[in-house]
Amino acid sequence: xxxVEELDTxxxxxxxxxxxxxxxxxxxxxxxxxxxxxxxxxxxxIPAIAHLQVAAGAVxxxxxxxxxxxxxxxxxxxxxLLPYNILGPAKLERLMALARRVxxxxxxxxxxVARGLSAAARRAGQDLxxxxxxxxGFNRVGVQSPEAARDLARQIAGLPRLRFGGVMTYPxxxxxxxxxxxxxxxxxxxxxxxxxxxxxxTPVMWQAHTVPGLTEHRAGTYVYNDxxxxxxxAATWEQCAMRIWATVVSRPTPGRAILDAGSKSLTSDLxxxxxxxxxxEYPKARLHALSEEHGHLDVSECEKRPEVGEQxxxxxxxxxxxxxxxxxxxxxxxxxxxxxxPVAARGKVR
Amino acid sequence: xxxVEELDTxxxxxxxxxxxxxxxxxxxxxxxxxxxxxxxxxxxxIPAIAHLQVAAGAVxxxxxxxxxxxxxxxxxxxxxLLPYNILGPAKLERLMALARRVxxxxxxxxxxVARGLSAAARRAGQDLxxxxxxxxGFNRVGVQSPEAARDLARQIAGLPRLRFGGVMTYPxxxxxxxxxxxxxxxxxxxxxxxxxxxxxxTPVMWQAHTVPGLTEHRAGTYVYNDxxxxxxxAATWEQCAMRIWATVVSRPTPGRAILDAGSKSLTSDLxxxxxxxxxxEYPKARLHALSEEHGHLDVSECEKRPEVGEQxxxxxxxxxxxxxxxxxxxxxxxxxxxxxxPVAARGKVR
Numbered sequence: 001x002x003x004v005e006e007l008d009t010x011x012x013x014x015x016x017x018x019x020x021x022x023x024x025x026x027x028x029x030x031x032x033x034x035x036x037x038x039x040x041x042x043x044x045x046i047p048a049i050a051h052l053q054v055a056a057g058a059v060x061x062x063x064x065x066x067x068x069x070x071x072x073x074x075x076x077x078x079x080x081l082l083p084y085n086i087l088g089p090a091k092l093e094r095l096m097a098l099a100r101r102v103x104x105x106x107x108x109x110x111x112x113v114a115r116g117l118s119a120a121a122r123r124a125g126q127d128l129x130x131x132x133x134x135x136x137g138f139n140r141v142g143v144q145s146p147e148a149a150r151d152l153a154r155q156i157a158g159l160p161r162l163r164f165g166g167v168m169t170y171p172x173x174x175x176x177x178x179x180x181x182x183x184x185x186x187x188x189x190x191x192x193x194x195x196x197x198x199x200x201x202t203p204v205m206w207q208a209h210t211v212p213g214l215t216e217h218r219a220g221t222y223v224y225n226d227x228x229x230x231x232x233x234a235a236t237w238e239q240c241a242m243r244i245w246a247t248v249v250s251r252p253t254p255g256r257a258i259l260d261a262g263s264k265s266l267t268s269d270l271x272x273x274x275x276x277x278x279x280x281e282y283p284k285a286r287l288h289a290l291s292e293e294h295g296h297l298d299v300s301e302c303e304k305r306p307e308v309g310e311q312x313x314x315x316x317x318x319x320x321x322x323x324x325x326x327x328x329x330x331x332x333x334x335x336x337x338x339x340x341x342p343v344a345a346r347g348k349v350r
Numbered sequence: 351x352x353x354v355e356e357l358d359t360x361x362x363x364x365x366x367x368x369x370x371x372x373x374x375x376x377x378x379x380x381x382x383x384x385x386x387x388x389x390x391x392x393x394x395x396i397p398a399i400a401h402l403q404v405a406a407g408a409v410x411x412x413x414x415x416x417x418x419x420x421x422x423x424x425x426x427x428x429x430x431l432l433p434y435n436i437l438g439p440a441k442l443e444r445l446m447a448l449a450r451r452v453x454x455x456x457x458x459x460x461x462x463v464a465r466g467l468s469a470a471a472r473r474a475g476q477d478l479x480x481x482x483x484x485x486x487g488f489n490r491v492g493v494q495s496p497e498a499a500r501d502l503a504r505q506i507a508g509l510p511r512l513r514f515g516g517v518m519t520y521p522x523x524x525x526x527x528x529x530x531x532x533x534x535x536x537x538x539x540x541x542x543x544x545x546x547x548x549x550x551x552t553p554v555m556w557q558a559h560t561v562p563g564l565t566e567h568r569a570g571t572y573v574y575n576d577x578x579x580x581x582x583x584a585a586t587w588e589q590c591a592m593r594i595w596a597t598v599v600s601r602p603t604p605g606r607a608i609l610d611a612g613s614k615s616l617t618s619d620l621x622x623x624x625x626x627x628x629x630x631e632y633p634k635a636r637l638h639a640l641s642e643e644h645g646h647l648d649v650s651e652c653e654k655r656p657e658v659g660e661q662x663x664x665x666x667x668x669x670x671x672x673x674x675x676x677x678x679x680x681x682x683x684x685x686x687x688x689x690x691x692p693v694a695a696r697g698k699v700r
């Protein structure tokens with residue numbers, strides 16, 4: 001096996017030592033607080049890493065799309081939450097096929113979605129667990145109030161073949177805590193048991209124990225971490241497992257270095273940053289623009305500057321979207337290459 | 351075959367009627383001005399479409415990475431320009447293997463890159479054509495002055511197994527025209543023939559005839575077009591071949607619609623826009639934010655508003671990067687589905 005420096009670029013590496021550490025650290029924290037761990041596999045999309053998470057103590061996994069869940073079920077994962085409004089005959093049929101193979105739960109935020117799930121579950125002759133997704137300030141999907149959560153839970157509980165599975169939100173926050181507290185009061189008054197209170201998010205993972213009533217936490221990015229997670233304070237640079245290795249292919253001017261990794265390797269996700277990643281060897285360099293196959297690096301603030309042919313490594317702003325660009329990742333331990341793993345659930349948008 | 355509205359979402363469609371039209375229109379224009387057409391396949395990454403371009407009159411194609419060129423060579427394309435600084439033993443070996451199979455030319459912007467190409471060509475016992483890449487204001491790779499272009503051309507012509515193939519830039523502009531004019535003067539004085547003067551870019555394609563000395567034009571996006579090209583004035587909405595079809599999965603508030611297509615379907619490329627695409631059916635809707643699997647649509651300015659379960663279609667800001675997310679595209683003619691085509695050169699970053 002080659003050493004990391006000998007890999008042809010651009011190439012994405014994952015340090016398995018760091019991954020194992022990240023998995024153990026969050027599991028220990030959640031175990032210590034009696035909160036179930038249900039990691040989101042969108043970050044890695046690799047069955048072998050999902051199995052590492054389950055082996056470490058995760059109750060199951062979270063997938064965002066049915067296609068991801070199918071890949072993970074095929075690979076032997078047995079407990080999957082799909083926090084997504086599933087609509088339409090093609091997806092509902094695949095959903096119920098999945099529900100026959102694994103312990104499956106989904107979410108809904110409207111009666112229309114719940115009715116579609118119930119009809120599909122009846123057709124399939126198979127029960128389905130449905131949580132109510134709550135919008136606790138992220139302004140994405142979700143019911144808008146604890147009262148609406150209770151009403152939808154009642155509807156779900158009353159629909160054939162559906163079981164009410166609890167409430168979920170993304171991400172955890174103080175507002176989410178207040179929303180859940182009020183939910184739990186209302187459900188108690190209404191006599192509706194709430195099996196799970198499911199929260200999520202990597203930046204807020206170390207505060208999961210402060211969310212009232214939380215029974216389960218979903219984090220994705222923690223398995224690799226990235227520049228945005230370091231900025232949030234939830235991880236250090238040393239806890240970032242992913243690097244994009246690139247070669248300097250041009251030094252047209254003293255202040256400019258052009259890399260062979262562009263938006264096809266790093267994506268255009270800024271996540272609030274002003275440039276496209278953290279260059280480990282040249283922390284003062286600014287990756288200020290990306291073409292599809294070129295990274296535009298301003299090295300004018302660097303004392304030592306990279307030369308043509310030199311390799312640099314980048315911690316991406318957002319690791320999950322980089323995984324989605326890769327057919328395979330190179331797995332390393334330190335600077336030793338262990339092998340190449342397929343990103344089996346890459347590109348599963350349906 | 352289903353109709354377009356029956357496809358499971360998110361899904362990317364390409365209208366082949368529009369593609370054929372786009373191919374013919376640019377070919378006719380360039381033919382009329384005696385400029386060779388060498389389309390860039392990064393936009394589609396599909397051999398069948400490259401063959402349509404060649405059949406219409408293109409002299410060959412442009413690829414950005416060796417991996418793309420290998421896919422196209424495998425599919426029978428016989429003339430390829432690779433406008434990229436190729437460095438390192440692994441890539442140089444693949445490059446020379448490709449040079450044995452097809453008429454290949456590459457670019458260089460430094461003596462170091464040219465020397466590496468010469469050494470590889472000598473090892474392979476195979477001549478290689480090398481153009482000088484010029485930075486005419488885009489601030490990416492390229493020599494910085496016409497004088498530097500001449501000097502590098504001399505070095506290339508003097509290196510074993512290399513042939514000087516001309517000058518190239520991206521994109522065409524008034525500054526590029528001035529740069530090329532001065533280059534041609536200097537090359538004439540130096541007695542160096544310039545086989546090709548190669549420019550590129552879709553937004554500027556209809557001005558290609560105004561660039562002094564231009565012999566060849568490379569455009570990629572013109573084959574599909576996108577929102578950025580419509581903004582540039584070089585195409586109309588009707589000339590946009592790609593649509594991302596998405597379903598409204600949630601209407602949490604009167605002004606908010608959430609789609610099942612996010613950054614994994616559309617990418618985060620803004621290209622100067624403030625939102626992530628043009629919604630054909632709701633032109634006043636703003637796709638103001640993307641999660642990986644959710645599109646956040648502000649419909650508050652729309653008189654009629656989409657309902658849960660309704661499909662919408664989006665013209666992306668940047669079509670090339672969307673192709674790179676798709677294992678396959680659905681090919682349609684109008685609302686009739688013709689088939690599903692693999693995006694064979696997707697993800698070829700090396």
